[in-house]
Amino acid sequence: MKNSRTIIFVSLFITGVIIYIGYWLYTHFEIITEEVEVGFRGKARDNPLLAAERLLTRMGTSATTVQSLSDSDLGLGDTLVLLQYDTSLDDEQTQELINWVDSGGHLIIAHNRSREAQKDTSQPNNFVFEEISVTQHQNGLDENEIAPPTEFIWGQYRLQVAFNPNDYLENEHYPAEKISDDYGTHLLSYYYGAGILSVLSDLEFIENDKISEYDHAQFLWQLVNFDRVITRVWLLRTYMGSHKSEPSLWILLWQNLWTMIISGILLLLFWLWAASRRFGPLLPVPPKTRRRLLEHIEASGHFLWRQHQTTLLRYSAVQALLKRLESVHPDWVRLPHTQLSQRLAEVCELPAEEIEKALSLTKLSFTKNRQPVETEVTFTQSIQILTQIRKKL
Numbered sequence: 323m324k325n326s327r328t329i330i331f332v333s334l335f336i337t338g339v340i341i342y343i344g345y346w347l348y349t350h351f352e353i354i355t356e357e358v359e360v361g362f363r364g365k366a367r368d369n370p371l372l373a374a375e376r377l378l379t380r381m382g383t384s385a386t387t388v389q390s391l392s393d394s395d396l397g398l399g400d401t402l403v404l405l406q407y408d409t410s411l412d413d414e415q416t417q418e419l420i421n422w423v424d425s426g427g428h429l430i431i432a433h434n435r436s437r438e439a440q441k442d443t444s445q446p447n448n449f450v451f452e453e454i455s456v457t458q459h460q461n462g463l464d465e466n467e468i469a470p471p472t473e474f475i476w477g478q479y480r481l482q483v484a485f486n487p488n489d490y491l492e493n494e495h496y497p498a499e500k501i502s503d504d505y506g507t508h509l510l511s512y513y514y515g516a517g518i519l520s521v522l523s524d525l526e527f528i529e530n531d532k533i534s535e536y537d538h539a540q541f542l543w544q545l546v547n548f549d550r551v552i553t554r555v556w557l558l559r560t561y562m563g564s565h566k567s568e569p570s571l572w573i574l575l576w577q578n579l580w581t582m583i584i585s586g587i588l589l590l591l592f593w594l595w596a597a598s599r600r601f602g603p604l605l606p607v608p609p610k611t612r613r614r615l616l617e618h619i620e621a622s623g624h625f626l627w628r629q630h631q632t633t634l635l636r637y638s639a640v641q642a643l644l645k646r647l648e649s650v651h652p653d654w655v656r657l658p659h660t661q662l663s664q665r666l667a668e669v670c671e672l673p674a675e676e677i678e679k680a681l682s683l684t685k686l687s688f689t690k691n692r693q694p695v696e697t698e699v700t701f702t703q704s705i706q707i708l709t710q711i712r713k714k715l
Contacts, residue, residue: 362530362531366530368577368578369387369530369559370529370530370559371387371403371405371528371529371530371557371559372387372530373529373530373533373534374387374403374528374529374530374533374542374557375387375557377533377539377542377543378542378543378546378555381543383546383552383554383555384553384554384555385554385555385556385557386554386555386556386557387557387559388556388557388558388559389558389559395556396422396427396556397427397553397554398422398425398426398427398516399426399427399550399551399552399553399554400427400428400552400553400554400555400556401427401428401429401430401546401552401554401555401556402419402422402427402428402429402430402555402556402558403430403431403525403528403546403555403556403557403558404429404430404431404432404558405432405525405557405558405559416450419450420450420453420514422517423514423515423517423518423519424514424515424516424517425515425516425517426515426516426517427517428517428518428519428520428546428548428550428552429450429517429518429519429520430520430522430525430545430546431450431519431520431521431522432521432522432523432524432525450519451521453514453519454493454495454510454512454514454519454521455493455494455495456491456492456493456510456521457491457492457493458489458490458491458492458523459489459490459491459492459506460488460489460490461487461488461489461490461505461506462488463487463488463505465488467487469484469487469505471483471484471485471536472484472485472501472502472503472508473503474501474502474503476501476541476544477544479537479540479544481536481537481540481541481544482536482537483501483508483527483536483537483538483541484527484532484535484536484538485503485505485508485522485523485524485527486523486524486526487503487505488505489506489508489523489524490505490506490507490508490523491506491507491508491509491510491521491522491523492506492507493507493510495512497510497511497512498511498512498513498518498549499511499520499548506523507523508522508523508524509521509522509523511548518548518549518550520545520548527541527542528542623635632701635701635705636701636704636705639704639705639708639709640681640708642708642712643708643711643712643715646712646715647715650715651665651715654666659678659681659682660678662681663675663677663678663681666711669714669715670710670711670714670715672707672710672711676703676707677707677711679704680703680704680707680708
């Protein structure tokens, strides 16, 4: 009774403490929902033009984002959107690109180069802009300055596009299409042979985080379909042309599998550290185990039992008994089973019937085709009787 009261008191005390802690947490803490910018994930994290590619595909145009492109892949009715992410084209590649535009291709390119690159006129990709006498300049605006989107009429649509106000273009030849605002010119389109060459001050508005703003998606669709029916759009992020400008295997592995590479390096370092350390001395080599003779005998007996060779086991036990009996009472060996059982019963103080039964079963012939029907109980009893007799003789 006293133990029951103690248990009840302890349970009530623990319950009260839990309730008090819960009440204190409820009154001193508050659940607040806070949005945290984690950026894009999956393919969108590695491909800034994924949204543009899917937009064009959904509109019925075959679009593909690539990091390298051979001139042989470009068709005459294709449109190539070239984003120069700190890369350049050599003279041979640039000439192939100009020839493709002259044959009927549409090249959309952004002159998004730094001031240092603009001062270096030896840069090979200047040749594209020298063909149409286009140069890029910067307004020197503050990076934090917010400018309104550029409003213009494209075809029959009034569009708004947020170009980078710090970059603008200057041209000498009259273009087929031009977009300007108070900060300068942002797009110049020229007919070049049978094709079209469109130069923009920047192409940031078609990237994943900005294509949904203003009329960026509609303007991209109108731009790639400018004055022609296209068959395919290529969105080239980095390299183009011959194999010497393509990224090496190590660069491609790092760009696409950098998480696995870092994890593998860390695992290798941890394994090397673990393999170079040992706690305590080396363990001695354990000796080879040796089985006892009794285990082999027991295993042999189980095998013969499973193979229904009980007669052989019984015969071996009787032979051991007769050998012992011959050394003690030689004249008993030739007696009939009944007389032998009675004399053994007097000496061993066992029932004569059980002794005779054990001896008579062993006289059966044992062959592969004829086996006596016997249970484990009767077999065990017979072996025990024969063993007791042999020990008392």
